[in-house]
Amino acid sequence: MTDKELISLLLNNKTREKGFSLLAHTYKEKIYWQVRHMVLSHEDANDLTQDIFIKIFQNIDSFNHDSSLSTWIYRISLNHTLNFLQSKSQKHKSSLKTLEDTMLDNLKSDKYFDSSEIELKLQKAILSLPEKQRLVFSLRYYDDMPFKEMEEILKTSQSTLKSTYHFAVKKVEEMLLDEEKNKISFPH
Amino acid sequence: MKTRNNPFKVPENYFDSLEKDILSKVGQASKKQYFFPKAKQMLKYAAVILLFVAIGGTIWWNIPKKTTTTQDQMAITQVKSDPKPTSIATKIEEVEQNKTIDKVIANPTKVKKQEKELNEDKLELSDDELEYLEYYLNEDVLTDYLTYND
Structure with a gap:
């Protein structure tokens, strides 16, 4: 089903339920993984994914066809995720540990994470990146998102995104250099 | 995925x-x-x-808020102090009488002329007509006028 057909189902009150069922079926996994790679915890990712779909449902009438439906959905998803992380970071300010340290500690005991030493080191390196670099790195490295699509979602030029990704990769590589440099390869 | x-x-x-x-x-x-x-x-x-x-x-x-002026207060006092408030008809009558008096005072010659014309025509008034005239003319002015013409 094309985006156009899906939108026409979503914008019609009689077919909205069916349209939304199709939309959830199509996008649930992609949204979940985008969120999960940013928040790391399965529980948080699960809650956020459901919230994102509610947000999509509540705002579907405001979809104005300026971008594709998928771009609009991913933009909502990323904004919601970043807001969640910022809010969590604010709440975490009074704590002695940083949010990143807490996330890493939780990851170690997470049964839904392959907590091998090298994976934990990689996550530690990724968590040390500034937010924008971490987002771009995550979308490119884990979700294999083309820079063209990223440009539309983040409203940032492809050249800037490529440069951001390049710096992020360099930093992560530097951190892993002493450890398992040869075990991880990054796409260029 | x-x-x-x-x-x-x-x-x-x-x-x-x-x-x-x-x-x-x-x-x-x-x-x-x-x-x-x-x-x-x-x-x-x-x-x-x-x-x-x-x-x-x-x-x-x-x-x-509308405040009571001194004039209003005086009018209220007057009404309150008047044991028999004058009816509107009586007031109008008084005003009409005053107008007549004013006319007579302002132009006695004209009134005299009119009276003379009446005499010349030897107009005889009926009792009702006289009563009507007396009713509209102030008694004092009429007396003065008659005295003056005598």
Whole structure:
């Protein structure tokens, strides 16, 4: 089903339920993984994914066809995720540990994470990146998102995104250099 | 879903249950979405009514109250002190009488001329006509006039 057909189902009150069922079926996994790679915890990712779909449902009438439906959905998803992380970071300010340290500690005991030493080191390196670099790195490295699509979602030029990704990769590589440099390869 | 080097896992059949959870939550949100616009609309009407009441009250509160002037107070005192308040008809009558007196005082020659013409025509007035004249002419002025003509 094309985006156009899906939108026409979503914008019609009689077919909205069916349209939304199709939309959830199509996008649930992609949204979940985008969120999960940013928040790391399965529980948080699960809650956020459901919230994102509610947000999509509540705002579907405001979809104005300026971008594709998928771009609009991913933009909502990323904004919601970043807001969640910022809010969590604010709440975490009074704590002695940083949010990143807490996330890493939780990851170690997470049964839904392959907590091998090298994976934990990689996550530690990724968590040390500034937010924008971490987002771009995550979308490119884990979700294999083309820079063209990223440009539309983040409203940032492809050249800037490529440069951001390049710096992020360099930093992560530097951190892993002493450890398992040869075990991880990054796409260029 | 194609992902690279993904160390993250999910519970078994997680995505099937996720879809059900999403649709269930969206169904609940849909019911809320149906109810809240109505509540919002009612709140809007209530707010508009309150606004009008507030504006009306403010205007009413700030209108300068009509104060009683000295003249009004005098008139009130006069009315209160008058044991037999004069009726409007009597007042009009008094005003008419005063006008007649004013005419006579202002132009006695004209009145005299009219009287002379009446005499010349030897007009004889009936009792009713005389009574009518007496009624509209002040007694004192008439007496003065008659004295003056004598």
